[in-house]
Amino acid sequence: MNPRLEINYCTQCRWLLRAAWMAQEILTTFETEMGEVALVPGTGGVFDVRLNGELIYSRKEAGRFPEAKELKQLIRDRIAPDKPLGHSDRKEPV
Template identity: 65%
Template sequence: MSHGPRVTITYCTQCRWLLRAAWMAQELLSTFEEEIAEVALVPTHGGVFRIDVDGTAVWNRKRDGGFPDAAELKQRVRDVIAPDRDLGHADRTTTDRTTTDDAPAGSEPGR
C-alpha cells in the first residue's frame, strides 16, 4: 500500500463528465503509479470539474478555462507531488518537437 498523496477528481454528473474524470484518473494512475496513494472520483452538480492533490487545486474548469489535456494535467500534478521528476514526452510542448512536417510551406522534403 502506497503512502503518497490523494488525488480527488470532482465532476458534474449533470454534464455527464464521468468518462472524462475516469480517463484522467487512469492517466494519472498510470503515470504516477509509485507516487499516488489513491484517486477518488467525486460526483457533484453545477458544472464542476476540479482536480485536487491533497486539497490543493491543480485544475479547476471554471478558473482554468475548460479541461486540461493529459500532458498539462500530468505536469501540474507532478509539480505538486514530485517536482524533480522528468515526465519525458509529456514535458515537451509541440513547439519543442521537430519533425519532417516542419518544412516551410511549399517546400518538399529532401530538397
C-alpha cells in the first residue's frame, strides 16, 4: 500500500497556499514513495498532518507551523528510513 498524507488546513485562516506548498514539497521529495497527498479543508485554526491516519504534526500542539525540513524528516523516518534528504537531512552531532 502506498502511503497517504493528509494536510488538514484552516480555510478561515486562509492557509490553503501554505498547505499546497507543503504538499508540493512532499510530492517532490517522495516522488516514488508517496501514493497520495490530500488537502483537507477545516476550520478553527487547524493545520494537522497525518500519514496513513497517524497524526505526525499538529500546529496547535507544537505552537507553530512545521518547517518543510522537519516534516520531510518525519515522513522519511516512517516510509523510507534509508532515503537521503540532501540538505534537509539532520546534522549529526559532532
